[in-house]
Amino acid sequence: MPDDFSQRRPYNAVSDFVDANVARGLGKKLAFVDPDRSLTYGELQSRSCQFAAALRTLGLRSEDRVTLLLNDTVDYPVAFWGAIRAGIVVIPLNTFLTAAQYAYILADSRASTIVASAPLAQTIWPILDRLPYLRNIILVGAIAEDKTAFPGREVHLFEEVLAREQPKPCLTETVSDEVAFWLYTSGSTGDPKGVKHVHSSLMATAKLFGQGVVGINENDVVFSAAKLFFAYGLGNAMSFPLSVGATAALWPYRPTPESVFEMMRRHRPTVFYGVPSLYTALLSHNEICRGAGSDRLRVCVSAGEALPAHIGERWRAAVGVDVLDGIGSTEMLQTFLSNRPGDIHYGSTGKPVPGYDAKIVDESGRELGDGEIGELVVRGPSAGEGYWNQRAKSRRTFAGEWTYTGDKYQRDKNGYYFYCGRTDDMFKVSGMWVSPFDVEAALVSHEAVLEAAVIGKEDADGLIKPKAFIVLKNGYAADERLIETLKVHVKEQAGPWKYPRWIDVRPDLPRTSTGKIQRFKLRDEESQAPGH
Numbered sequence: 001m002p003d004d005f006s007q008r009r010p011y012n013a014v015s016d017f018v019d020a021n022v023a024r025g026l027g028k029k030l031a032f033v034d035p036d037r038s039l040t041y042g043e044l045q046s047r048s049c050q051f052a053a054a055l056r057t058l059g060l061r062s063e064d065r066v067t068l069l070l071n072d073t074v075d076y077p078v079a080f081w082g083a084i085r086a087g088i089v090v091i092p093l094n095t096f097l098t099a100a101q102y103a104y105i106l107a108d109s110r111a112s113t114i115v116a117s118a119p120l121a122q123t124i125w126p127i128l129d130r131l132p133y134l135r136n137i138i139l140v141g142a143i144a145e146d147k148t149a150f151p152g153r154e155v156h157l158f159e160e161v162l163a164r165e166q167p168k169p170c171l172t173e174t175v176s177d178e179v180a181f182w183l184y185t186s187g188s189t190g191d192p193k194g195v196k197h198v199h200s201s202l203m204a205t206a207k208l209f210g211q212g213v214v215g216i217n218e219n220d221v222v223f224s225a226a227k228l229f230f231a232y233g234l235g236n237a238m239s240f241p242l243s244v245g246a247t248a249a250l251w252p253y254r255p256t257p258e259s260v261f262e263m264m265r266r267h268r269p270t271v272f273y274g275v276p277s278l279y280t281a282l283l284s285h286n287e288i289c290r291g292a293g294s295d296r297l298r299v300c301v302s303a304g305e306a307l308p309a310h311i312g313e314r315w316r317a318a319v320g321v322d323v324l325d326g327i328g329s330t331e332m333l334q335t336f337l338s339n340r341p342g343d344i345h346y347g348s349t350g351k352p353v354p355g356y357d358a359k360i361v362d363e364s365g366r367e368l369g370d371g372e373i374g375e376l377v378v379r380g381p382s383a384g385e386g387y388w389n390q391r392a393k394s395r396r397t398f399a400g401e402w403t404y405t406g407d408k409y410q411r412d413k414n415g416y417y418f419y420c421g422r423t424d425d426m427f428k429v430s431g432m433w434v435s436p437f438d439v440e441a442a443l444v445s446h447e448a449v450l451e452a453a454v455i456g457k458e459d460a461d462g463l464i465k466p467k468a469f470i471v472l473k474n475g476y477a478a479d480e481r482l483i484e485t486l487k488v489h490v491k492e493q494a495g496p497w498k499y500p501r502w503i504d505v506r507p508d509l510p511r512t513s514t515g516k517i518q519r520f521k522l523r524d525e526e527s528q529a530p531g532h
Contacts, residue, residue, distance in 0.1 A: 007176070008175055008176055008177045009175065009176050010173060010174075010175055010176075011174065011175060011176040011199055011200060012084065012085070012087070012171055012172060012173070012174045012199060013084055013180055013199040013200070013202050013203065014048065014081050014084050014085045014171065015171060016203055016243070017081065017202065017203075017238075017239060017242040017243060018041070018044055018045050018048060018081050018085075018242065019045060019171070021041045021242065021245045022041050022042055022045050024245070026041045026218075026245045027040065027041050027042030027045070028040055028041075028042060029041050029245065029247070030247045031043075031044050031077070031241075031242065031247060031248070032044070032074045032077055032247070032248050032249075032250055033074070033247065033248075033249050033250065033267070034072065034073040034074050034249075034250040034251070034252060035251070035252065036073075037073070037074050038074065039074040039077070039078070041245070044077055044078065044081065045167075046167035047078045047082070047162060047167070048077075048078050048081040048082040048085050049082070049085065049165075049167050049168060049169060049170050050082070050162045050165040050166070050167050051078055051079060051082025051083070051085075051086075051161070051162060051165075052082045052083070052085040052086035052088075052170055052172075053086075053165035053166070053168070053170060054082075054161040054162060054164065054165050055082065055083060055086050055088055055113070056086060057161075057164070057165065058113065058136050058154070058156070058161070059135075059136075060086070060088050060112065060113060060136075061088075062086070062087035062088065062172060062174075063087065063088070063089060063179075064088050064089065064112055064113075065088070065089045065090075065091055065109055065110065065111040065112065065113075065182075066079075066083050066088055066089070066090055066091070066111060066112070066113040066114070066115065067090075067091045067092075067093050067105075067106065067109065067111040067113070067114045067115070068080065068090060068091065068092045068093060068114075068115050068116075068229070069093045069095060069102075069114055069115070069116040069117065069120045069121065069123075069124070070092075070095070070115060070116065070117050070120070070140060070228075070229075071095060071117045071120070071252035071253070072227055072228050072233075072237070072250040072251060072252050073117075073140075073250060073252050074250065075140050075141075075158060076228055076250070077238060077242075078162075079115045079140075079158075080092070080181075080228075080238070084180050084181065084199075085170060085171060085172065086170075086172050087172030087173075087174050089179055089180065089181060089182060090180070090181045090182075091109055091111060091181065091182045091183075091184070091194070092181070092183065092228060092229040092230070092234065093105065093114075093184070093229060094184070094229050094230065095117075095120055095227065095229055096254075097123075098123075099123050099124070099126050099127050100127075101192075102123060102124060102127060103127040103130045103131065104191065104192075105184055105192060105194075106124075106127075106131050106133075106134060107130060107131060107132075107133070108194060108388070108389065109182065109194060109388065110133040111133065111134065112133055112134065112135045112136060113134070113135065113136040113137075113138065114134060114136070114137055114138070115138040115140065115158065116137065116138070116139060116140065117139075117140045117141055118139050118140065118141045118142035118146055119141075121137065121139055121142075121146075121149075121150075122149075124137070124150075125149055125150060128150065128151075128152065128153065134153065135153065135154055136153070136154045136155075136156065137150050137153050137154070137155045137156070138155075138156045138157075138158050138161060139155065139156070139157055139158060140158040141158075142157055142158075143157075144157070174199055175199070176198065176199050176200040177198050177199075177200070178198060178199055179196045179197065179198055179385060180197060180198060180199040180201075180202070181197055182194045182195060182196050182197065182388060183195050183197065183230065183231050183234070183330050183333075184330070185330045185331075193387045193388070193390050193393060194387060194388035194389075194390075195330050195331050195384040195386075195387060195388075196384055196385040196386055196387070196388060197333055197382075197384050197385065198385060200381065201333050201381070201382040201383075201384075202235075202239040202333075203239070203243060204333075204355070204380070204381040204382045205235050205239060205240075205333050205334035205335075205382045206235070206239045206240050206242075206243035206244075207243065207355075208353055208354065208355035208356070208380070208381075208382075209235070209240075209326075209328075209334050209335045209336075209338065209353050210235060210239070210240030210243060210244075210334075211240075211243065211244065212353065212354055212355070213324065213326075213335070213338055213340045213341075213353055214240065214271060214299060214301060214324070215299070215341065216240050216241065216243070216244055216246060216271060217244050217246065218244050218245040218246055219246070219270075220241065220244070220246040220247070220269075220270045220271050221246065221247045221248075221249060221267055221268065221269045221270055221271070221296070222236065222237060222240065222241050222246060222247070222248050222249070222269055222270070222271040222272075222273070223237075223248070223249045223251070223263050223264065223267060223269040223271070223272055223273070224236035224237040224248070224272075224273040224274075225251070225255035225260055225272075225273065225274045225275070225278055226273055226274065226275060226303075226304070228250075230330065231328060231329070231330045231332075231333050231334060232273070232275075232303050232304060232328060232334070232335075233273070234333075235328075235333070235334040235335075236273040236301070237250065237273075249263060249266075249267040249269060251263055255274075255278060256281075257278075257281050257282050257284075257285040257287065258285075258287075260274075260278070260282060260292075261282075261285070261287045261292065261293045262293075264291075264292050264293030264294040264297070265293040265294070267294075268294045268295060268296045268297075269294050269296065269297065270294075270296045270297060270298050270299070271297075271298065271299050271300075271301070272292065272294070272297060272299075272300045272301070273300070273301045273302075273303075274300065274301075274302055275302060275303065275304035275305065275515040276302055276304065276305050276306070276307045276308065276311060276515075277305070277451065277511075277515050278515070279300075279302060279307065279311055279312075279315055279323065280311055280444075280450065280451070283311065283314050283315060283318060284450070284473065288318050288319070289318070289319075290318075290319060290320050291319060291320065291321070292319045292321075297319070297321050298321065299321065299322070299324065299341065300315070300319070300321050300322065300323045300324065301323065301324045301325075301326070302323050302324070302325045302326070303325070303326050303327060303328055303335055304515050304516060305515065305516055305517070306325070306327070306349060306419035306437055306441075307323060307325035307346075308347070308440075308441040308444055308445065309346040309347030309441070310346075310441075310444075310445050311323075311444075312325060312344075312346040312347075313346055322339075322341070322344050324338055324339045324340060324341070324344070324350075325338070325339050325346070325348075325349060325350065326338030326339065326349060326350060326353075327349050327405075327407065327419065329403075329405055330384075331383065331384050331397060331398070331403055331405070332378060332380065332382055332383055332384070332403055332405075333382040333383075333384070334382060335353060336352065336353050336356040336358065336378050336380055336382075337349045337350055337351065337352055337353065337356075337358060337376075337378075337417050338350045338351075338353055345416050347418070347441075348412075348416040348417060348418050349409075349416075349417045349418065349419055350416065350417065351415050351416060351417065352378075352417075353380075355380055355381065356378055356379065356380035357378065357379050357380070358376060358377070358378045358417065359376075359377055360372065360373075360374040360375065360376055360377075360409050360410065360411055361374050361375055361377055362374045362375075363375075370410075370411050370412060370413045371410060371411075371412065371413075372410060373408055373409070373410045373420050373426075373435075374408065374409070374410075375404060375405065375406070375407065375408060375409075375423055376405045376407045376408070376409040376417070377399075377402045377403060377404050377405065378402070378403050378405060379401040379402045379403065383398065383401075383403045384398065384403075385398075386398050406422055406423050406424075407419065407420075407421075407422060407423065408420040408421050408422065408423055408425075408426050408435065419435075419437055420435035420437060420438070421435045421436045421437050422519070424520070425455070425519050427455075427456030427464050427466075428464065429456075429464060429465060429466065429497050429498065434456070434466060434497070434498050436453070436454040436455065436466075436519065438494050438495075438498060439452075439454040439466050439468065439490060439494055439498050439499075439500060440452040440453060440454050440468075441493075441494075442489065442490045442493035442494040442498070443468060443470060443486060443489075443490060443500075445489075445493060446485075446486060446489050447473070448472055448473060448476040448482060448486070449470050449471070449472060449473065449486070450470075450471045450472060450473045451470065451471040451508075451509055452468055452469065452470045452471070452509075453468070453469045453470075453509050453517045453519055453522060454466050454467065454468050454469075454500060454519075455467055455469075455519050455522050455523050455526065456523075457501075457502065457526055459501065465500075465501040465502075466498060466499065466500040466501065467500055467501065467502040467503075467504070467526070468486075468500035468502070468503045468504070469503075469504045469505075469506050469509060469522055470486075470503060470504070470505055470506065471505075471506055471507065471508060471509060472505060478505035483503050486500075486503060487499045487500060487503070509522075510522065
């Protein structure tokens, strides 16, 4: 694929990410490894060809849609690239949703086929009557008896449909501007939306961020605690390593500190990808050490939410490796603002990734100067084509070449961008903007606080003031003295007008399955509270 990603031409993404690696002699090299199995580049090519043929045998044709409800195992890339090889639109599904959420996405996408890990497929059974478009269910890791659990549907076993097909080379003709896959947004601000991405977007992110910033190369072994089903993880453990012939270690379950350290020791990755809440949990664990368990670790990456400066600094001190904090989105597919090796400014999101442009605008679209807070808009070759069946929202988000991110930012005189919160999370106190992230960062910098979320709440006079929800570290109790100490701490760290007038101690905070705090749920809870 040429570097001019905007030029329309015949192109199928699988040719670069799978076939090209085999063609240059990497057929026997390890592409993926999970706790039970491994997959070479040659095996990925042959099995993806078999799966492409299997989908055709089941009656799917170009531009039909197939959903993946799969844990991160070596079967995932086979199904993902097999569908793209066949010219079929593939839709990864979040594996941590409820049956009601699956019902919404499956009905919204009108997918005719789902490929599901056997334990996850049970979530679909109660909602079958709400899925008139779903015809085929392909079960991964199942036995023959499992096929009877889905009456009225064609049920197949993954290994059986592969075995019926020959691994003949096949590649459906598509073009670079053609939609290859959808990703549903995480729902941090409401119902998820299906973002349509074209074939060329994967290599655009791999070259611009994976190779250009992370510096991924053929000798790397990567481990992403972030899952393949969403944009960040898909780049981390799929498109980035495959773009250079590297190896990805996959973990099928929820990442806990214990499992992350085990993966680090077992696979000795050179590149690790996480999210801020995981870095915080790892730093609080007694196994934290130099290299976090990998003697080959050279770079760490964070996204999903802004990384508090003290977390990045503590990680560097404890592990000996910097964290490249950045921001991406489902709409842009991967990271477009980032710190980079040799240019790290903890507390900031860094600068635009080469190949992307960013600016900050006010409500009328006027570009703002340094130090002013406004909405971040970005343009680059990986922007989505639009939302599926969401015309008004598509027009608001995808405005010509520019994509509106929904994030409030300010830029300093040196060109570093600083996250201020989601556009609907910001509020004014005494006429001045307050970023929830600023208050949260001040709270979690105190030794007693593990996590924090901040919203705006009306006081008795009808004025908006900050309210904080916090999770305490083990060994700390919520008493009046601690609450007052935290208020003073925020005044000193963030500014006197930003301190939380109310602090609510919770056992946990509402989050999306990708780790983002759902402040809108806290706002809804407050609005429904007695006396509001």
